[in-house]
Amino acid sequence: MKFPSPIAVQEVAQLIGAKLVGNVNGLVTGINEIHKVEPGDLVFVDHPKYYDKCIQSAATFIIINKETSFPEEKALLIVDQPFEAYQTIVRRFRPFEPAAKMISDSAVIGEGTWIAPNVFIGNHVTIGKNCRLFPNVTILDHCMIGDNVVIQAGTVIGSDAFYYNTKKDREVWYKRMESGGRVVIEDDVEIGAGCTIDRGVSHDTLIGRGTKMDNLIQVGHDTVIGKNCLFASQVGIAGATTIEDGVVLWGQVGVSKTLTIGANAVVMAQSGVPFSLEGGKMYFGSPVEDAVTKKRELIWIKRIPEIWEKLKALK
Amino acid sequence: MKFPSPIAVQEVAQLIGAKLVGNVNGLVTGINEIHKVEPGDLVFVDHPKYYDKCIQSAATFIIINKETSFPEEKALLIVDQPFEAYQTIVRRFRPFEPAAKMISDSAVIGEGTWIAPNVFIGNHVTIGKNCRLFPNVTILDHCMIGDNVVIQAGTVIGSDAFYYNTKKDREVWYKRMESGGRVVIEDDVEIGAGCTIDRGVSHDTLIGRGTKMDNLIQVGHDTVIGKNCLFASQVGIAGATTIEDGVVLWGQVGVSKTLTIGANAVVMAQSGVPFSLEGGKMYFGSPVEDAVTKKRELIWIKRIPEIWEKLKALK
Amino acid sequence: MKFPSPIAVQEVAQLIGAKLVGNVNGLVTGINEIHKVEPGDLVFVDHPKYYDKCIQSAATFIIINKETSFPEEKALLIVDQPFEAYQTIVRRFRPFEPAAKMISDSAVIGEGTWIAPNVFIGNHVTIGKNCRLFPNVTILDHCMIGDNVVIQAGTVIGSDAFYYNTKKDREVWYKRMESGGRVVIEDDVEIGAGCTIDRGVSHDTLIGRGTKMDNLIQVGHDTVIGKNCLFASQVGIAGATTIEDGVVLWGQVGVSKTLTIGANAVVMAQSGVPFSLEGGKMYFGSPVEDAVTKKRELIWIKRIPEIWEKLKALK
Structure with a gap:
């Protein structure tokens, strides 16, 4: 998900109450999953097992629940609950808008x-x-x-x-x-x-x-x-x-x-x-x-009784 | 299905035109399937094969198409068509109400x-x-x-x-x-x-x-x-x-x-x-x-051609 | 698909811009697939592989992209694009009518x-x-x-x-x-x-x-x-x-x-x-x-390990 326009990472940090370390002056272009991220994107991680993979991914900004080492061109946004931070960001940039009409005026x-x-x-x-x-x-x-x-x-x-x-x-x-x-x-x-x-x-x-x-x-x-x-x-x-x-x-x-x-x-x-x-x-x-x-395997299965008989005959 | 409140078994018998024998003064609490019934419930049976199972179930009241022996605390409701009697009871206590509005006033x-x-x-x-x-x-x-x-x-x-x-x-x-x-x-x-x-x-x-x-x-x-x-x-x-x-x-x-x-x-x-x-x-x-x-079985199936070859070699 | 009433084959030929040869005065009763056609029906074919099958089918009228021999009681409607001709016919006799109401007045x-x-x-x-x-x-x-x-x-x-x-x-x-x-x-x-x-x-x-x-x-x-x-x-x-x-x-x-x-x-x-x-x-x-x-086969599959063991014992 790309934001409508890039956002200062400091603004994002403030939105989710994160401690910001590293490249504190960058612009965030969107938020995405680990296997889809591009430079400028945010990614989030809450399990030490995936820390390295996230920090080494293409993402520039990492929402994480522990301060750790990272490349200097990147930034960490440290919060207790990275998943909740993700939810907060999505709700902010793509809020649920309850429809009241069959065909929206904005369509x-x-x-x-x-x-x-x-x-x-x-x-x-x-x-x-x-x-x-x-x-x-x-x-x-x-x-x-x-x-x-x-x-x-x-x-x-x-x-x-x-x-x-x-x-x-x-x-x-x-x-x-x-x-x-x-x-x-x-x-x-x-x-x-x-x-x-x-x-x-x-x-x-x-x-x-x-x-x-x-x-x-x-x-x-x-x-x-x-x-x-x-x-x-x-x-x-x-x-x-x-x-x-x-x-x-x-x-x-x-x-x-x-x-x-x-x-x-x-x-x-x-x-x-x-x-x-x-x-x-x-x-x-x-x-x-x-x-x-x-299909060959299905034919082989049909031959099991024949194998059985041959085996009996051999004994 | 429980009724909104218990009903005299005599009233149920009258509704379905049943001959009532046994505990004629009981109160019926609902109607249910044989494997879900509780004391006070009705159950119905129309095949001699299942007579015993129904009569011995937790149900107190049995809609049945033949008079037969039963425990004295129970009652039989004898009708020609037990299935139709079931339908009549459900339609009475949970009638089809054709909706006319998108959102019912009773919701x-x-x-x-x-x-x-x-x-x-x-x-x-x-x-x-x-x-x-x-x-x-x-x-x-x-x-x-x-x-x-x-x-x-x-x-x-x-x-x-x-x-x-x-x-x-x-x-x-x-x-x-x-x-x-x-x-x-x-x-x-x-x-x-x-x-x-x-x-x-x-x-x-x-x-x-x-x-x-x-x-x-x-x-x-x-x-x-x-x-x-x-x-x-x-x-x-x-x-x-x-x-x-x-x-x-x-x-x-x-x-x-x-x-x-x-x-x-x-x-x-x-x-x-x-x-x-x-x-x-x-x-x-x-x-x-x-x-x-x-998964082991899937691997065994793959070995059938090998078994076949080994068998040929043995002969 | 049967037409509301039979149509002169000449009228159909005109609708699809076809050259008409053979029984030019027949009446077309409908259009159908090769395995469902009846006498009086149209069928279409655009691949030489299926020419014979279509011409020998029960259909009286064949929309085809090449002139070829055919029984004298039948007619060929020759066009460059038989598939497009089929589409034209269906659109003419069963046109798309965009509904504007929840329940059509014609229902x-x-x-x-x-x-x-x-x-x-x-x-x-x-x-x-x-x-x-x-x-x-x-x-x-x-x-x-x-x-x-x-x-x-x-x-x-x-x-x-x-x-x-x-x-x-x-x-x-x-x-x-x-x-x-x-x-x-x-x-x-x-x-x-x-x-x-x-x-x-x-x-x-x-x-x-x-x-x-x-x-x-x-x-x-x-x-x-x-x-x-x-x-x-x-x-x-x-x-x-x-x-x-x-x-x-x-x-x-x-x-x-x-x-x-x-x-x-x-x-x-x-x-x-x-x-x-x-x-x-x-x-x-x-x-x-x-x-x-x-089900017997599923049991035979379970015996493969046993066959394997027996084979090992034999060697």
Whole structure:
């Protein structure tokens, strides 16, 4: 999540009540997750195990719960509860604005776009030209939709990320991270009925030009989907995953988080993808394998009784 | 389902046109399924195979289609069609009330709760404080929602149970049982977008404090979910199942009906749970097994060609 | 898709700018897919591989991109882009009519039917008597619903087919085929919450009398479902498939396209059906097999370590 314009790090430190050490005169451009940060960004860390990784990341500003050594061009913002500091920053720069109308006055809708009755369009939403939004669609705050996009009935764009801070020593174990990101949908994308596309936590969820999705599909927060992908019904993709251009996922495929599926890979129905896949190949199974290998394996399994008999004959 | 207040059994007998024998002066407290009944409850049975089980259950009052022996503190309500008698009782004590407004006048909504445009709230619904109900959410009659509950867009709370009386000798084989139960959601629960939580048939569907659910999740009728559970997207849980505290279900897991998953069990993605699971362990596969056992099995399968070659060499 | 009344083939040729050869005086009754066409119908073909199959099909009129030989009772409509010609015809005879109201003036709704607040009913929809449509349901244009039908909240009937013309040499690979078909739901059908039932492309999607579906179920375009079927939650059925009477699909079953499941087959939870199944049997697995065979196979897999040990002992 980038701020509307860069902010003095001293102002951020004051907002979250942090002790500021190091490069105290820098400008903060945004806040992001460890694997997405760029110079100028803030990142937060509250576990010594990750201190080094955060301090060595591309981020310039580190919200941390202990003073420690760091490169001189960076700054630490020291607070007791880095997670709470993160929440405070997101709430400040992307506050929850309770909508009171079906179509927000701050939404911008392009020429030739048909908005069916009963569609909800949140604050600061942008929708391009010649789109079709069918009934009971929900487009939540800040989402951006390109031209010629079709969204079938009942689909939700921009639901909050399923991303929690976990501490099992309190009564409520899971605390939701505020979602500061958006969903950005490029031109010529078509999304089926009853889908749910979560917004990013600190990055954006992106759907590339010309990608088509069937019904009842789940796309997690911060996931980036390439151009000209084709996803059949009931596919589920977890958060912070990358699906490159031209990928085909058949029905009920499940894809885990923070992995990459290479360009033009094809994953057969009901497969489960727990790790990254090379592009240009066909896959099958749960956990997924090369489709030919997997199908050969299914044939081998059928031979176990024959092996058993042969073994008996040998004895 | 408990009645608003206890009813004379004679009044119930009259309502359903039953012959009443045994303890004719008792008070009926409610109606429930055989595995949930308590003293004072009604239960119904229409197949001789289940007569004994029903008569020996905790229920005090048995709607039955044949006079038979029974403990003297109980009563039989004898009718030709016990299922129809059940329907009559539910319709009497929890009648269908067609809503005409988006938010029922009989709904009670707590302070600080945001109800987005286009949310439907049925009759006799109670919603606590500081909740967020996103657009196109549907909360049906009699459901109860605690404080600090978040429900993402498009989710349905309190749809009718998928529970049918089956007789294949009539033109329409399946007749829906009336759903007399509710959905009860405790404090600090968060439910994703596009989920469906069915009401109970004769008990309630319960979601315990602090439990968090991702998008497109199905929870069946009369299912009881503990505190601090975490369910990833596209999980499906059938009816009358018990999920104890702290259970984690990863994406696309399916859980069958009337079983129990013990506290703090973790079930890996795409697994299928057809029987009860002990708590505190990790599971994988369809049908599910101990995760380590299952992963070892996947490695064994890979060795079949090697076994084949060894066998050939031996001959 | 049948036209409201038969059209002179010359008029169709003019509409799409086609050169007409053969039976130039015929009447066209409709347009359909190759495996569904009847005499009097149009079909289109743009790949030499399928020329013969189309010309030999039951269709009387063939939209084609090359002049070739054909039976004398038929006619060819020769155009450069048969797919575009198909789109033009569907748009002409079933034009997109942007709705502006929640319940279209052209919809016909039977006596005793309850339409909840926030239900969308499109143009030319017909709904029978004594139905219940729960909140946030969407019924799109031209769909037909019988008597005593129950549709739970959030369900979408008549979303566009997920059916694309694919050409990987253009910037946007997939172009949606216009959906000219409808969803037709017979009497006594009940559909759960959050389901999505796509309309047919050139045929109709049909759900037979007395069939009951649980929540979050997907039914693809042109699929035909028989009477008294029972589908558990999160079942997904692809396009142009036939499910005969009395079929039971348990939770999360996936069914591929253009196949047939025979009457009274039962498919166990999480199974995947990639080919046609004979009726009257029980099935399990992904890919699906006879349930007894599959369960025996699972036991055989458990014996691999034992086989390994025996083999070691033999050496």
